[in-house]
Amino acid sequence: MKYNQSRIRNFSVIAHIDHGKSTLCDRILELTKAVEPREMKAQLLDSMDLERERGITIKLNAVTVSYTALDGNEYILNLIDTPGHVDFTYEVSRSLAACEGAVLVVDATQGVEAQTLANMYLAVDNDLTIVPVINKIDLPSASVNMVKEEITTRIGLDGDESVLVSAKTGENIREVLEKIVTTIPAPSGDNDAPLKALIFDSYYDSYRGVVVLIRIKEGHVKVGDTIHFMKTNCDFLVTELGLRTPKEVPVDELYCGEVGYLCAQIKDIHDVGVGDTITLKENPALLPLPGYRKINPMVYCGIYPSDSKKYEDLKDALGKLSLNDASLKREAETSQALGFGFRCGFLGLLHMDVIQERLEREFDLDLILTAPSVIYKIYLTDGSIIMLDNPSKMPEPTLIKKIEEPYVTAQIMTPKDYLGDIMELCREKRGIHKNLEYFDDTRMILTYDIPLNEIIFNFFDKLKSYTKGYASFDYELADYRESNLAKMDILLNGHPVDALSSIVYKPSAFNKGQKIVSKLKTVIPRQQFEIPVQAAINGKVIARCDIKAVRKDVLAKCYGGDITRKKKLLEKQKEGKKRMKSIGAVDVPQEAFMSILSIDEDNN
């Protein structure tokens, strides 16, 4: 592949979740022979097991391929796959900043959905050229004309220009590549200018140190150069440069407009800020690239090792994960109930889920997570303000002047038949109705302001179940608003359990407290005494449920041979108990701490 800046095309693929972008990427890799058929596995760019299993893309991933177009020229295409879930909007915006164009995939059977719009707006913000693609045209339920119409009227692109493809069968994939080559501009920038390379991702490799993924915006870099990170102010010697095709192909030099990787024996990932600009030590650029806006976590929860001896392991594991995930925030904290652990911040619940699973799977940790919380703004009587991410740390009520909670503006797109159900759900979730408009003849877009806290507890699941999966939604943080909130404590056998505290909307506290204590009754095993489970606000019990004592657990017969079996059973039972937390003489299993999350499911 010979360098020719005018024959480079850098693009992302964006879509609503499940509209088939990863499959489309697979087809592009196949068609450009980047991957031998025998090496091809579904969703090749989704390299984490977790991604492939769940069929979602979490981390962005970049690949360089070459394509000989119908004009006879060979083009270098840099493809950056993006996640589709609302939690990962940040990753999408990162990948878009490294591109000149975006392929917008719309499912021919679903049409334009909430995240199609959200991702498209991000692309427009980044001044990208958009190539609309209508996917899944092989399905009988595909309505291509309707979707074309939507693309025209809703997005403002020419729907008739859309490429009609089936990523599944491979139909018309070449058309997509031709459209990329002909409509997306070649990267601008001067190959002889001082180096400006945008860091859009990084990961740690135990042999080479940090591997940095870069897009050269100006100038060029070669092996042996001393580079300078403009924000972190560090210098390194470049030891390796290369392209990912997706196999790594080392090169001596990366030129203006190219996307590739860089190694420089960087030991500490914190020296590499995603969004930072790399320049050369000699002849440096004057100003860095704009970079990315700082990402703030929306949801916090406590993560503790079940076995308190594993605290250091958890610390290391979180450290390693945060190497690749700038959005994961963590801070050591202590809980009376759970011991030493971390308060971690996430972009959303899926992000939290993914981190939990990676910790358990990749680091073999056994974890207890507390129920997630948003960040509350507490105005104290002395005039100070605290940002509270842990309900158990709530100040005494007498010290509090007012509490504000974060609201999001949610856009819900739904077939109009479900309008009533969704409005009911939003009302239940304390939503404030802002707007209602027709999207097309059959679908509506509802706009609500809803407390974020209500969104994280089952909103999405309920929305899906109320609308048989037809509704889609997207949200963004709006502002903080004063709410009638209070801390609800849970007492086990009379002892308050800090890890079970939550902040609740007072008018529904009684109802919620009742649900939590009933739920805890089902997850906490019966023991040799009756255990009262109480929910209390400001020391006043608002709900109670008793876990009755065990009446009989002994096996009746125990002869010679049974004794050995008995010992094994008891040893196993003891092992199981070790995984529980002992709180006020009560053995509490891990799932109890997350039970607040699932209380609403029991109603469905």
Place this chain on the structure above:
Amino acid sequence: MQHIDFSAKSLYVHIPFCKKICPYCDFIKVLENDKFIEPYLKELLKDISFFIENNFKFKTIYIGGGTPSILSVNFLEQLLLNLNKILDNDAEFTIECNPESLTENKLKIFKKYGVNRISIGLQTFNKNLLKILDRDFEIDYFDLIKLVKKYIKNINVDFIYGLPNQTLEILKEDLDNFIKLDINHVSLYSLQVEENTLFYNSGIKEIDSDESAKMYNFILDFLRKHGFNRYEVSNFAKKGNESKHNLTYWRNEKYYGIGVGASGYINNIRYRNLGNLSKYIKGLREKDEEILNLDDERKYFLITNLRLEEGFDIETYNKKFKKDFLNDYKNEIEFLLLAKAIAINNNLIKCTDYGLLTLNLVLEKFI
């Protein structure tokens, strides 16, 4: 062939043959088959000869099954004659019998060779439940016990409770009838549905633990009122009639076990003979062995002794295992005392009535 442990004062002999297979039984057993019985006995006698040659004198011998009483008079005579040679004076010599196969001739043979205790599986008097258990013999239990008493005074009967459709009323009838039998030992087991039993395969479930506790407490009250002491979780006797053999298990004492599926505890080994009949007949003696370290021995000590009404002496425990029980388990003991699951008196620790019902939770603290 066998390890030697002269401190073992008890011997268990397993007879794995049955006329039919009870739907709840998970012991090692096969259907009665003349082709196997004779060679099996021959092999058993070989095992017994080891004890004869080494001059063992057992304080207790227990022949269990299966169904030992299924053996013919001739075979029984051969077996008992040899076991008699390794029986100490004043020893307890028990044989398990099935109501169906127990005859006066067999009783005479038992007596002749020193069998002085008999254990009969009655399970229940209730006709409907006996049908469920596939044990609806045409036998009057009162007549049977009367006959047994002519030869052997020391009698135990086994009952099962917590059977499908069994009510407290049916249980009470069983207990009333038991009292009428006028014998001095009874074992009552709650139904355990074990894998590889007909009950398990047909989806029968054990009764709810609260229900089971209710029945158990009913039994306990009833038998205490009638002068029986519970000396172990499931065993009740009038004073002086406790089973010495079974007490060796629950006092964690040494014993040998011979025959397929039998288990034993000698030196620092707990073993279980494998259940493969044809291998046994060929003279092969395969077993699973668990070699015990001191902590294993300690665990077994607790698992067994805490089943006993009398509990155990803390000093004995401390000396044996070089431990300080009250100090090692300070918090656990405090917890269990608060839960009223254990009682400590003059250095003796025992489970309370509630503690015996929730023994697993008690033991878990010390394991």
